[in-house]
Ligand SMILES: Nc1nc2c(ncn2[C@@H]2O[C@H](COP(=O)(O)OP(=O)(O)OP(=O)(O)O)[C@@H](O)[C@H]2O)c(=O)[nH]1
């Protein structure tokens with residue numbers, strides 16, 4: 248069936264408008280970083296793109312979590328573009344900034360595609376504690392099921408019983424089976440057994456949860472490496488996606504986490520959550536600048552509908568506080 252049925256072109260209308268409204272809102276930020284970045288453009292009008300102005304802009308970018316490398320990269324790009332363009336309106340300023348940000352994000356906007364083979368397609372979900380792994384599995388299970396795929400969940404977070412129950416709730420809610428063992432079981436064994444069960448039942452996609460772990464704990468990283476090794480006994484190409492789930496509200500720390508997980512197990516996809524909960528979207532620009540791993544999904548809330556495919560243009564527009572282009576390609 249669905250060689251390109253996964254997630255690429257199914258964004259719900261209005262998702263990025265909701266993202267724009269929610270970006271950076273929450274926690275302690277009275278005024279969101281996103282609107283700061285958008286609002287900061289007003290002063291560009293009628294001014295020459297001189298060094299002082301670009302320095303101010305760089306400060307705004309840093310405040311929006313873009314990080315130093317990406318902020319400098321953006322300023323370089325703006326200099327180049329502005330050399331033969333004048334900034335006459337906020338819209339001009341926004342367009343130049345948006346293009347520059349978009350150029351950095353675009354190479355990372357590669358949706359997750361579930362090919363016809365192999366089966367089951369194993370997606371291993373990893374990340375630090377509380378980043379949103381289990382919730383993302385629930386959202387993704389719903390999404391894939393709605394696309395007609397047979398989905399199964401593996402309760403590979405055996406660290407605490409509540410984690411297994413949490414996954415079971417998502418399973419019931421979406422009417423997808425959950426393979427679990429008791430708390431304390433070896434996660435590699437759980438995922439191995441689930442893989443066998445999925446194969447026997449003709450499952451298309453197996454979503455494997457794992458316990459949250461800090462990226463600097465070597466023995467916890469080795470545990471993940473073991474999960475990968477054991478899964479490869481059943482299918483040498485598994486896992487077919489190693490997705491890290493990152494909490495946007497952690498700012499540059501989220502980037503550091505991604506770099507360390509990538510070094511330890513090799514990531515193939517990223518989901519950025521909590522862009523509604525204090526996450527300043529600039530962190531995605533920092534990530535795109537520093538890590539050549541596709542950004543698959545972004546999360547803007549706790550419900551199943553609060554996740555969508557990452558779109559560079561729409562995201563850049565939302566970051567700058569504009570509604571973005573009409574979703575003509577959907
Ligand atoms: N606001 C908001 N909350 C989210 C989002 N994604 C997840 N959450 C919430 O974040 C909390 C942690 O989510 P989990 O899915 O349990 O995170 P986890 O990574 O599985 O956590 P551990 O299993 O403890 O490592 C829950 O309360 C979720 O509802 C999001 O995009 N926005």
Ligand SMILES: [Mg+2]
Nearest residue numbers: 380381404410
């Ligand atoms: Mg969890």
